[in-house]
Amino acid sequence: MIPFSLRVLFLRTYMVIFKFVTWVLPFREPQLFNGPGASLELCRVVAAGGTRKILIVTDEMLAKLGLLEPLVAELEKNNVEVAVYDRIKPDPTIALIEDGLEFLRQNSCEAILAVGGGSSMDAAKMIAARATNNKPIQKMAGLFLVFRRPLPLFAIPTTAGTGSEVTIAAVVSDPEEQRKFAVIDLKLVPQMAALDAELMKGLPPQITSATGMDALTHAVEAYISKNALKRTDEKAVEATKLIMQWLPEAVHNGQNLEARQNMALASYYAGIAFTQAGVGYVHAISHNFGARYHTPHGLGNAIVLPYVLEYSKPVCAQRLAKLAEHCGMKQGGESVEELAEKFIDRIREMNADFGIPTKLDALQAADIPAIADAALKEARFTYAVPKYMDRPTCEGLIKQIMV
Numbered sequence: 001m002i003p004f005s006l007r008v009l010f011l012r013t014y015m016v017i018f019k020f021v022t023w024v025l026p027f028r029e030p031q032l033f034n035g036p037g038a039s040l041e042l043c044r045v046v047a048a049g050g051t052r053k054i055l056i057v058t059d060e061m062l063a064k065l066g067l068l069e070p071l072v073a074e075l076e077k078n079n080v081e082v083a084v085y086d087r088i089k090p091d092p093t094i095a096l097i098e099d100g101l102e103f104l105r106q107n108s109c110e111a112i113l114a115v116g117g118g119s120s121m122d123a124a125k126m127i128a129a130r131a132t133n134n135k136p137i138q139k140m141a142g143l144f145l146v147f148r149r150p151l152p153l154f155a156i157p158t159t160a161g162t163g164s165e166v167t168i169a170a171v172v173s174d175p176e177e178q179r180k181f182a183v184i185d186l187k188l189v190p191q192m193a194a195l196d197a198e199l200m201k202g203l204p205p206q207i208t209s210a211t212g213m214d215a216l217t218h219a220v221e222a223y224i225s226k227n228a229l230k231r232t233d234e235k236a237v238e239a240t241k242l243i244m245q246w247l248p249e250a251v252h253n254g255q256n257l258e259a260r261q262n263m264a265l266a267s268y269y270a271g272i273a274f275t276q277a278g279v280g281y282v283h284a285i286s287h288n289f290g291a292r293y294h295t296p297h298g299l300g301n302a303i304v305l306p307y308v309l310e311y312s313k314p315v316c317a318q319r320l321a322k323l324a325e326h327c328g329m330k331q332g333g334e335s336v337e338e339l340a341e342k343f344i345d346r347i348r349e350m351n352a353d354f355g356i357p358t359k360l361d362a363l364q365a366a367d368i369p370a371i372a373d374a375a376l377k378e379a380r381f382t383y384a385v386p387k388y389m390d391r392p393t394c395e396g397l398i399k400q401i402m403v
């Protein structure tokens, strides 16, 4: 068995190369429309660009709520024919994406507009990629295996959390193999995105808080990542400031358009940060709560975040203190450690305010070894975490989350 310290040394070296590759990669951002009504502006620009038949990829609930109607009307008014595929479910599967592809072909659509949360945007990315790449989705799993440019893709997020409108990844479920995998490619970034608070004001508080805490986790994990770059730090700080300032208002007063718009922008910035710098153990553990207990992604992150930050604090107190300072928590006279702890405490207070528990009810002691194994495996070659865990440490941390 290779000693833990040697394994860490190997991973650190590997991550330095990873960081260099990230630094040179030509990440791009979508053309952004930002503000109440931005979704209609995006529709007009899509039409002006010459698209004549577009597929809207969304879920049934959004269609029923009537959120699509103004978008469809605007597109049709500008001579774009619209087909609506509204069968997206959480955690889109390979079969669902193939079904969407079939629908796209039956309707001869030449572009895709994703309207919804992370599931709709991820499914739309993969339908767009499959439309131009004649190979099974499983063969695109991993890094840079989408060879041909996907169909033109536009995104209108209706939650402020995943940041999928600006990330290079799509997560796909494979129920046959009981696994989820990520397709990661620069070509998956949509051409345009609209952040429109008007579409978010009806979101219930529990979804607003969970998705908002997901965005906060993206920003914080990207900021304390060893792969953080100056350009990702700027976005992570901006996102953290906005979330600390506006998420409580968006949760408690969902009709406040200013709060909603700032949260949409925060989620977008956090997406830019983490799609380059990566996330960390919070996501690795929370993904496995999701796979085992169907814990919603944002809720799982919100619960796990303070535990992982407390564990990481000895090596990244400076970074956490900086975030606290940016968020106006410094009163003067506190040590770096005290400021870092203030930041973690603030996250605990937000969770408490949103009714998010400190422990996960569903978590079973017997499952902890397998969850720790899977989380460590996910993090190993993917996330440049500030402080690595060995298996007993990871199990010990997860045990703290048990009721």
Ligand SMILES: [Fe+2]
Binding pocket: 162, 214, 217, 218, 283, 297, 301
């Ligand atoms: Fe996330």
